[in-house]
Amino acid sequence: MMNLGDALHSQAQRIPQKTALFCGESRISYQALDELTTALAKWFLDQGLQPGDRVAIHWTNSIQTVQLLYSVFKAGLTAVTINTRLKAPEIEFMLNHAQVRMCFTEAVLLPSAEQAGGGCTILSELPVLPTAEADPRALPPVDPDEPALLIYTSGTTARPKGVVHTHRSLYSTVVITVRAIGPRELEEGVALCVLPLMHMGALAGLFSTVCLGGTTVLLPRFDPAGVLEAIEEFRCTSLTCLPSLWHFIVDEQARKPRRVSSLNAACAAGDAVPVALQTRFEAVFGLPLQEGYGMTESVPLVINPKGAIRSGSMGVPVEHVALRIVDVAGVDVPEGETGEILVRSPANCIGYWNDPGATRAAIEAGWLHTGDLASCDSDGYYWFRGRKKEIIIRAGSNISPQEVEEALYRHPAVLEAGVVGQGDSVYGEIVVAFVVLREGFRAEASELREFAQKHLADYKVPEKFVFLAEMPKSPVGKVHRRALRGMLVSASAMAV
Incomplete structure (x- = not known):
């Protein structure tokens, strides 16, 4: 051929x-x-x-x-x-x-x-x-x-x-x-x-x-x-x-x-x-x-x-x-x-x-x-309904939540990190990071964002950070991403 x-x-x-x-x-x-x-x-x-x-x-x-x-x-x-x-x-x-x-x-x-x-x-x-x-x-x-x-x-x-x-x-x-x-x-x-x-x-x-x-x-x-x-x-x-x-x-x-x-x-x-x-x-x-x-x-x-x-x-x-x-x-x-x-x-x-x-x-x-x-549908047209995977797609680029989390975990103040995508009218999705800080440590969103920029491509860096006292977990102990997405519309968490 x-x-x-x-x-x-x-x-x-x-x-x-x-x-x-x-x-x-x-x-x-x-x-x-x-x-x-x-x-x-x-x-x-x-x-x-x-x-x-x-x-x-x-x-x-x-x-x-x-x-x-x-x-x-x-x-x-x-x-x-x-x-x-x-x-x-x-x-x-x-x-x-x-x-x-x-x-x-x-x-x-x-x-x-x-x-x-x-x-x-x-x-x-x-x-x-x-x-x-x-x-x-x-x-x-x-x-x-x-x-x-x-x-x-x-x-x-x-x-x-x-x-x-x-x-x-x-x-x-x-x-x-x-x-x-x-x-x-x-x-x-x-x-x-x-x-x-x-x-x-x-x-x-x-x-x-x-x-x-x-x-x-x-x-x-x-x-x-x-x-x-x-x-x-x-x-x-x-x-x-x-x-x-x-x-x-x-x-x-x-x-x-x-x-x-x-x-x-x-x-x-x-x-x-x-x-x-x-x-x-x-x-x-x-x-x-x-x-x-x-x-x-x-x-x-x-x-x-x-x-x-x-x-x-x-x-x-x-x-x-x-x-x-x-x-x-x-x-x-x-x-x-x-x-x-x-x-x-x-x-x-x-x-x-x-x-x-x-x-x-x-x-x-x-x-x-x-x-x-x-x-x-009955005419053979396909309609997109969402993603089975947890992958975040920002402006056509695939982003693994685990990869972003791995970068954030390198910061000494980060105890736990959970990353999800949030719908966006321009980019399709943007990256949002939920963070639990170690006791006795302080870190602002700007500091974490600057830190992430040293380890990740620009499109993978979280646009928003949400600081939590405790990370929601699934029954098997994994980060509960569905709960995190729910928090994005909750007044109990503030994204910065």
């Missing part, structure tokens, strides 16, 4: 001079991208890396990021994408857990990567290599069923889990995405990539656009004005964003309208989409905001079809994807009733890195347990 590297080479042969990527003032053609990635793939192997070895990419959206991804794929290695917002202890865990051999980090991010260490080679520049003799036929064949991509995502455990995608599952992601969006839109369009290229939705969009020979505009960081200016300058035709980011984009366009008539496809995914946002978006932009559903483990799954959008619904399953909604016993629920979403798709991940227990719990007889709750 064809892999992503083959697909890039095929387009380089067909449309060599067409621009594949724009980023700021830089651009690169399909031919140049293909030659550079082939040369870098050979360089990886010349350094002694073996097929399957892990190469970490700790870089904001850029042409270099895409070069690294495709070079790793062509060499038969495994790319480990690392969120650039993570702090050194978080990076260190991933580098060690994945046994990364080589880590490429952007120059401005080098201090945190070096502090993390991980026992791997750390580079802040791509090697300058001759491309005249770059011949993809000189590279060894790539096994489609070997790991190609490793993305760490927070789950119900304190430490993030490494989601493993093979070359086959990534190419299947492209096939499914193309069927859902349409080949013509991808080939002739200009896709704006705002989400970081460690986000599965962003990667699916990039890989699909490259496979069809379209053009992608990369933004290194999110800025509402910058998004609108990019749409205007490059005549972008499509953009997928988190609902929380769309709030800011809509506000900016309403405040200072730009010429964005080229945009004909806008999608919100990664979290539930408020109906009010969809209504306001259409009023400001003059086109509907489609809602989609997917996850790091499998994407895309569900999308609201153009011309048949139902506001508030996630949409209908895309081609090649099968969904079930089951009860706690694993039995399919009747139409309209709520249960857990199970997914069977050729784009499903194969499991979690070095975690057979988590893999067995998540994948059963080919069905992936999402942990998300939904119902399905």
Whole structure:
């Protein structure tokens, strides 16, 4: 079967001079991208890396990021994408857990990567290599069923889990995405990539656009004005964003309208989409905001079809994807009733890195347990109903309560900590920490927040702290999170 590297080479042969990527003032053609990635793939192997070895990419959206991804794929290695917002202890865990051999980090991010260490080679520049003799036929064949991509995502455990995608599952992601969006839109369009290229939705969009020979505009960081200016300058035709980011984009366009008539496809995914946002978006932009559903483990799954959008619904399953909604016993629920979403798709991940227990719990007889709750109506539209897991999802980023608690426990004044999510109209959820202080110790919310910022990525730091005399516990002695959520609306506890 064809892999992503083959697909890039095929387009380089067909449309060599067409621009594949724009980023700021830089651009690169399909031919140049293909030659550079082939040369870098050979360089990886010349350094002694073996097929399957892990190469970490700790870089904001850029042409270099895409070069690294495709070079790793062509060499038969495994790319480990690392969120650039993570702090050194978080990076260190991933580098060690994945046994990364080589880590490429952007120059401005080098201090945190070096502090993390991980026992791997750390580079802040791509090697300058001759491309005249770059011949993809000189590279060894790539096994489609070997790991190609490793993305760490927070789950119900304190430490993030490494989601493993093979070359086959990534190419299947492209096939499914193309069927859902349409080949013509991808080939002739200009896709704006705002989400970081460690986000599965962003990667699916990039890989699909490259496979069809379209053009992608990369933004290194999110800025509402910058998004609108990019749409205007490059005549972008499509953009997928988190609902929380769309709030800011809509506000900016309403405040200072730009010429964005080229945009004909806008999608919100990664979290539930408020109906009010969809209504306001259409009023400001003059086109509907489609809602989609997917996850790091499998994407895309569900999308609201153009011309048949139902506001508030996630949409209908895309081609090649099968969904079930089951009860706690694993039995399919009747139409309209709520249960857990199970997914069977050729784009499903194969499991979690070095975690057979988590893999067995998540994948059963080919069905992936999402942990998300939904119902399905008589027309086949799926409606999101909540999360089975305790995971907090803030602006599309998964946050483990246990991971935040673990960081707070490092403070000498903290005796007990319990973390929950609180609904928020902009971010979907925000992080709230309940804390019991040790006797004789004092600590203000500002002090704990500053302490947490040293150990956690900014989006994981609690926005609110609630100080308690005693932590509510379940019958088995665990933190009673349901009771904590109830306290958020109680006058007996004050959040600061």
